[in-house]
Amino acid sequence: MNGENEQERSHRLGVWLIGARGAISTCVAYGLAGLRDGIVEPVGLVTEKEPLRSLGMRAFEDFVLGGHEIARTDLSRSAAELARNGVLPRDLVAAASADAAAFEARIRPGLLDLGEVGRAELDPESAALGGAPIRERVDRIRGDLEAFRDEHDLERVVVVYLASTEPLREPAPSWETLEAFEEAIESGEDLPASCLYAYAAFRAKAPFVNFTPNRGASIPALCELALAEGVPHCGNDGKTGETLIKSALAPMFAARALRVLAWQGYNMLGNGDGAALADPSRRATKCASKDKALHAILDDEDLHTGVEIDFVPSLHDWKTAMDFVHFEGFLGAKMSLQFTWSGSDSALAAPLVVDLVRLADLAASRGEVGGMAHTACFFKSPLDGGTHDFHAQFRALMAYAAAR
Ligand SMILES: NC(=O)c1ccc[n+]([C@@H]2O[C@H](COP(=O)([O-])OP(=O)(O)OC[C@H]3O[C@@H](n4cnc5c(N)ncnc54)[C@H](O)[C@@H]3O)[C@@H](O)[C@H]2O)c1
Known part of the structure; x- marks a missing residue:
């Protein structure tokens, strides 16, 4: 994952996990290290099966992980809890400890959603950032993504939203157009954190995967921004059980x-x-x-x-x-x-996250922009794709593969 040779570096893909110390992110981090080293089998990974595998999927050794988090815990504690509960194999936790420590060192303070304010175990830096004007907060998130890309010489960064489910909010007029959304940022309107993360990702030209039921990039203003910035995105809410x-x-x-x-x-x-x-x-x-x-x-x-x-x-x-x-x-x-x-909720979700990162990376490398309709089979509330029938959704993914 961390080779220093110049040629290898140019193939590296940044994967930025929001909710970086949560259960799914932890399984993604340890699982990727195990896949790269051949101690985990690619069970549950659709992109390891034909016909997707032959489309030119990013190799596991090219992934570099970073992320945002608002809780004060650390990754090894999340891993220990998942091991105690029979989800993460103990030998994998030991074998991947250096990768986990490297990922932990790349986790930056996150952006608070209103629903998280006052939470007991908040990371103090995230709490402090929560008090800053919204424009400053989103610029900081975007800056973290750009710094990650530059520091690790990454070809691209894919952002995956894996933070806690936000309280339900009715759509606001400021969500309708990009212009109104940016005015709302400047005026300090309370906007869902998931939308602000998506905004920062698109401004940093990073594809965005929303694995949660939160609004994320699904509001019209952000669909407009994805097209304007020329990036692909998909969501919402992983379909795992x-x-x-x-x-x-x-x-x-x-x-x-x-x-x-x-x-x-x-x-x-x-x-x-x-x-x-x-x-x-x-x-x-x-x-x-x-x-x-x-x-x-x-x-x-x-x-x-x-x-x-x-x-x-x-x-x-x-x-x-x-x-x-x-x-x-x-x-x-x-x-x-x-x-x-x-x-196991996290063991079901983690391979889907890896698949979606690879598909978003592939879509971006082909210049595809906007909603990734072919990923509908991965989501409970697909942004695009027209049907909820799993079989029809899967056929659409196969048709996408066959058309290339
Ligand atoms: N496991 C599944 O099968 C599945 C399926 C579909 C959707 N999801 C969704 O995926 C998300 C993650 O699930 P999980 O089991 O890993 O949950 P989790 O509670 O273990 O992890 C969520 C993490 O997000 C962090 N967080 C909360 N708000 C944040 C913010 N504003 N910025 C940065 N970090 C923040 C939390 O501190 C926590 O560490 C949830 O929203 C869940 O509904 C899970």
């Missing part, structure tokens, strides 16, 4: 002309994401994102759906989702399907 199954199963009911009457989902999470989602306003952001796929695929106004999320600390990273599907067949016969999914 319950919604992945829903978007794969619902098309089957539609294809067989079976009538789905109700689809209820109940999720239990015990990690940092679960703790954040214990706040009703943040939970509303997530539930809205998780509920979209069924209505879009089944297109029945009588369909009854519900998604609930509870924080259950003892589960740690092992998220459990229980779904009940009530459906009707010929002669009005009522039937049901029930499933339970138990998965």
